[in-house]
Amino acid sequence: MSNIIATEVVLPGRVEPEGLTVADRELPPPGPGEALVRMEATGVSFAEQQMRRGKYYDQPAFPFVPGYDIVGEVLVVGAGVDPALVGRRVAALTKIGGWSSHLTVSAGDLVPVPDGLTAEAAETFVVNGVTAWQMLHRKAKVRAGQTILVHGANGGVGSTLVQLANAAGIRVTGTASARNADAVAALGAEPVDYRGDVPAQVRALSPGGVDAVFDHVGGPGIVDSFTLLAPGGTLVSYGTAATKNEEGDSRLPVLKLFIRLLWWNALPNKRNASFYNIWAGRRRRNRFRARVAEDLGAVFDLAERGALHPQIAARIPLRETARALALAESGTVTGKVVIVGDAEA
Known part of the structure; x- marks a missing residue:
């Protein structure tokens, strides 16, 4: 097989979405243990x-190709890889590199996609599904009959969390804007307007507190998330969206959040606080891969x-990724903005 020319969307620096560039690059054949x-x-x-x-906490130096996850077809495999993978639809967490028409991935990171799922549907459940499943079932260990609060319930992770909780018999309250309240209710959550008095609205629905809160916002509102917990409840923080536009060292908001979570855990308050990072434990490579495959397999x-x-907010061709990024940042959509390759566009 001749070398593949990949079309890549490059992030050249700190730019607005329209500052993304598109370039072509020749890819060599996959090496040992790899798949194209x-x-x-x-x-x-x-x-x-x-x-x-x-x-982003540990992003590479500019320029680079973003793209946190992919779904695609295996075209060719390197030495030591099962040739039966060729022609299979697979999914993978990539962290970077996914905004490309073709890419080389370590074969050990590939998870089979069931025949009953389209590529776009499966894509909505890769990083969002692994994140939601692990936070709900591995971090917070929420049980049937309990109640949770999901911030950003109309977002990619949030909408998946709501549905996973419903499937497990868990009651869900979800924050969103008023215009997205109907969409959140349709997912199976009791909607709460995040622009209003969130603690008062949540306490009206759950006077005794909730058993878990999933908070990607951080900032001052993290205090409300913690105080809304019932005794024995768990706060799972997984982002600092409230500080995304702040200038200065990107590590500082995360460090402040870690210190706050550690302090809360040191108090005799019978509540738990933790931070979720999808890449935690990746140094134990085989165990990490096995967990991702198990959890994503359960979601699939x-x-x-x-x-x-699948909550697909929009379906946009790879060469129009700038438009996809702008739409995702607009905060006006429910679910995930999906980027499709040339053959699917």
């Missing part, structure tokens, strides 16, 4: 929105059985 994948679907997550501001199974419904 034709991207069918990727997307815009909050990580890429932070990266373009230079605010629920989706294939109809218990989860």
Whole structure:
């Protein structure tokens, strides 16, 4: 097979979405343990929105190709990789590099996509599904009959969290703007207007507090999230969206958040606080991969059985990724903005 010419969307520096550039690059054949994948679907997550501001905690130096996850078809494999993978639809967490028509991925990171899911549907559940599943079932360990609060319930992770909780028999309250209240209710959550008095609204629904809060916002509102917990409840923080436009060292808001969470855990308050990072434990590579495959497999199974419904906010061609990024940052959509490859556009 001749070398592939990949079309890549490059983030050249701290630019507005329209500052993204498109370039072609020749890819060599995959090396040992690798697979060459034709991207069918990727997307815009909050990580890429932070990266373009230079605010993602451990992003590479500019310029680079963003793209946190992909779904695609395996075209060719390197030495030591099962040749049966060729022609299979797979998913992978990539962290960067996904905004490309073709890319080389370590074969150990590939997770099979069930035949009953389209590429776009599967894409909405990769980083969002792993994140939501692990926070709900591994971090907070919420049980059937309990109640949770999901901030940003109309977003990619939030909408997946709501559906996973419903599938597990968990009651959900979700914050969103008033215009997205109907969409949040349709997902199966009791909507709360985040522009109003959130603590008062949540306490009216759950006077005794909630069993878990999932907070990607951080900032001053994290205090309300913690105080809304019932005794024995768990706060899972997984972002600092409130500080995304602040100038200065991008590590400082995260450091402040860590200190606050540690302080709360040191208090005799019978409540728990933790930070979720999807890449935690990746140094134990085989264990990390096994968990991702297990958890994403469980999410895909629920989706294939109809218990989860993909929330696709828009479907935009790769060469128009600037438009996809701007739309995702607008805060006007429910679900995930999906970017599709040339063959699917």
